[in-house]
Amino acid sequence: MQDILNTITTEIYRQDDWGQVAQYIPELTSVDPRQFAISVCLADGQTFSAGAADKPFSIQSVSKVFTLVATLGRVGDQLWSRVGREPSGTSFDSVILLEREQGRPRNPFVNAGAIVTTDALLSGRVPKLALAEVLGLIRQMASSDEIYINDAVAASEQATGSRNAAIAHYLKSHGNLQNAPDLTLGTYFHQCAIEMTTTQLAMAGRSLAGLKHAPRVISQQHARRVNALMMTCGHYDGSGDFAFQVGLPGKSGVGGGILIIAPNVASIGIWSPGLNGYGNSHAGTRAASMLTKAVNWSVF
Amino acid sequence: MQDILNTITTEIYRQDDWGQVAQYIPELTSVDPRQFAISVCLADGQTFSAGAADKPFSIQSVSKVFTLVATLGRVGDQLWSRVGREPSGTSFDSVILLEREQGRPRNPFVNAGAIVTTDALLSGRVPKLALAEVLGLIRQMASSDEIYINDAVAASEQATGSRNAAIAHYLKSHGNLQNAPDLTLGTYFHQCAIEMTTTQLAMAGRSLAGLKHAPRVISQQHARRVNALMMTCGHYDGSGDFAFQVGLPGKSGVGGGILIIAPNVASIGIWSPGLNGYGNSHAGTRAASMLTKAVNWSVF
Amino acid sequence: MQDILNTITTEIYRQDDWGQVAQYIPELTSVDPRQFAISVCLADGQTFSAGAADKPFSIQSVSKVFTLVATLGRVGDQLWSRVGREPSGTSFDSVILLEREQGRPRNPFVNAGAIVTTDALLSGRVPKLALAEVLGLIRQMASSDEIYINDAVAASEQATGSRNAAIAHYLKSHGNLQNAPDLTLGTYFHQCAIEMTTTQLAMAGRSLAGLKHAPRVISQQHARRVNALMMTCGHYDGSGDFAFQVGLPGKSGVGGGILIIAPNVASIGIWSPGLNGYGNSHAGTRAASMLTKAVNWSVF
């Protein structure tokens, strides 16, 4: 496995096109796109890494997976009365389907759906407590206490997040937001600003992959359903293509991170901050494809 | 396995709500919705069935899987320049996304995409030959020669298929139809009018499941990709929900059939003609969910 | 003319169906829908009224006409780089076209366009001054100082205006809002909360109708263009129907008011708070149709 990861890393560093770093979060625009890391946790408990696997990066939308796990733990299947489970066919921040479906987001991984999920997690307490729960859960899943929120990134997002503010107010207008838009958005932006290394990310995915020794934070049924959602909706408008090319459930973030689950076999964390046209990590998607071909891990 | 199928069948026949038979194909409106069959082919070569597993039914959109296999065999990955691989987020016969994406259908399982796939299979020869290829492929995959096209159903569809005619002309207007709309539509309607039993359908899925002894009609890579497409797009606007509930790739048809693939483990054919709100078999979807829970076959 | 207005009023009071009072502004829900008033200013300077023509009502979207006049006076045709002049084909608070056209509202009479217009009027000063300008302009146009903003209605709208907040943030995300969303929205809600009688409204329309003795607040060219916009976009998704039935440019508000311009002939104010399915005054639209038939004032 170490050899495979080394080969992939060498290959990635040879590429000319690293994609473009996300432009809409000021704090992230200055990141050098020519960075890469990959980590794999296997069923037997071993972890392998290559590249800058100890460098924390902004997990952004990958956090939606963990918030979903936390929210399902808190409110259970009631969540599905407020959020759907279907791919959206549109970009991650579109409001078109939201209008057509009267404020019920298509799935928990488009921004609107993640904001509703965060809102459900927040209800009845202050943002600080909800954030503490998400962060605590991630630390537990990753078996690491060295995971933090980057407040500068959160503030940067808050200052420029007009599109997400529009979505939150829109949800409110349809009665699908229980808290004040500012509170829910504040929580959402902070959860997106969590930073992790690929090692931590791979470790945190073990529970979803159902690996032995993984912390028991989610039932097998819930884990499978989260994986199913990652498969059909985890890469926004590029989800079908990711399923087609990689054959494993995964969730990407505009920070360049990707969490990939090979059920019963492995949990994978990848990072490279340059993005492709869908807003998913360019080198990360390539590496995922190379890895699954090399080890033949497709679920299909 | 036989016990499980018997239990499911008994349970299904106890239900009050069988859904509604498809209304838009005249020949199918008279079918009694209170029918059910299920067949399972296992990796070891054994096949189990329960219910009306020897009764041929109209496979309709399930045929899109076989046409895709045939077309990939004929034109290979060139197909993807004309059809996408993303879930559509809209119903199976919508033209909205088609307009937004200038005549390139979202995936080969929405009607527009299947019409383009059929068009690619047809090019350079008469419809009779293209149909012979699809039918021959299905017979080979099912290891059965007793599979036929129901001409009355094809004629019925042709007479009333205005929506599909609209889609074909629309594709033509964007230069994404190589043959005359009537020829491509004629081929498409006949392929949809193929009739199979659940036993034959389960047998025909073995190659996609990669089971031993299955006819070698498709490479593992192509099979996996077809399965990925079934997972993300196989149930139209209910694809996410099917992945969420059943956890296996599947393709449904308005005749009430569902083909489900458990990679490396089994191939499953289910039929019950009453449909749910998404246009997928009501009892069939329930049975799929019951089976995968009983045998724990989710890919996730 | 007085006879005609009396006949119309009698006829209106005989109707059973008064439509429904706007539900989404709490302060307006308690208004009795069974109220009606009509006022007409003629070219010769005479004014005629019938019904509750001295009762102030919330002009709501009718204010968009006056804000447009004020903004054209302030920034001139530069406004059109930020707002279009086409009917929208969708409801007044839709965001679908806004997404498709990347934050440039279709016209100044849909909410998004009015918010941009208000934003242009506001820039460079505090809301209080912009509001003073609009209110001053209306008083001048109406030749009446007894026109006020109802702060309770403004506050009520502000508290519940999530859809408009969504639109403002959305515009901001596309760079088409110069001020903080809260400031522009506050100004917008207060301008909508202006109260006028039908007499005042008819008087205020004289400048747009180009009547003799009307205050000179707008050039003939600008007046004609405002009238053209009222004709094509003044009744949201019912604009075509209003043009078809009434044949005069008009602008409606959810408070039940309608301002109608018969160029060179008359200015008309109508009010009845019950709304039809498009969100336009039910009795008001009927009365407009009756009046123009009686006096044969269609521009066509």
Added chain:
Amino acid sequence: MQDILNTITTEIYRQDDWGQVAQYIPELTSVDPRQFAISVCLADGQTFSAGAADKPFSIQSVSKVFTLVATLGRVGDQLWSRVGREPSGTSFDSVILLEREQGRPRNPFVNAGAIVTTDALLSGRVPKLALAEVLGLIRQMASSDEIYINDAVAASEQATGSRNAAIAHYLKSHGNLQNAPDLTLGTYFHQCAIEMTTTQLAMAGRSLAGLKHAPRVISQQHARRVNALMMTCGHYDGSGDFAFQVGLPGKSGVGGGILIIAPNVASIGIWSPGLNGYGNSHAGTRAASMLTKAVNWSVF
């Protein structure tokens, strides 16, 4: 008036940008865009012309006005149960709104609405008779028998009209087409292929303008309503702008013709085959604006 028309013509011939000739009808692509003609019929019966006012051109969508007049004469207001009267907010051949509104076109001037209007005119007889009625009506309105259908243009359109075929089949699928798509489309393409000179077009508009001595083919009420529809929907997605700039109801065609009505004052025919971005005549729109400014004919 003759001086004004001469000045406009001289000015137009000085322009560099003539727009682009319509590309999608093969027979029309070879037309030289640098042509211009304008004709005006006044209330007193006089007619003035300048430019190539005796050269017949393909009236294309301008024919929709005459078909509407004929159909209103035949089925009256029943037509409005099948076609709306609202601007569409989308391009002339869009199917998006058609899907959202379940097969009821927005207005009789988008292609879908014109096809339904033609279908209503056709029902119960053969295409030849329906066409004879439209052609006869136009000849009567224009007081000229020298108006013909160009069969080569009709055939050219039929051969390439996939988008219109898609629309017709789509309408059929919603039950809003009474005749076979081919019959209705054949009639529609032939009506679009009528050729007129600007003199004939101006003459044909006299009845809609309500000019004295005009043939009595339509009631004042119907004429006004047709004019209202021309104002709100006559220039597709550029209708608002035409109303804003020109201030008169008008209907354009992709052949470069524009019919403009100044109620009670004049009827105007303009032609220049180069089109602007909305598909309306570039020089024609300019000339219309120049004329109405010169003579101050805005209805507003």
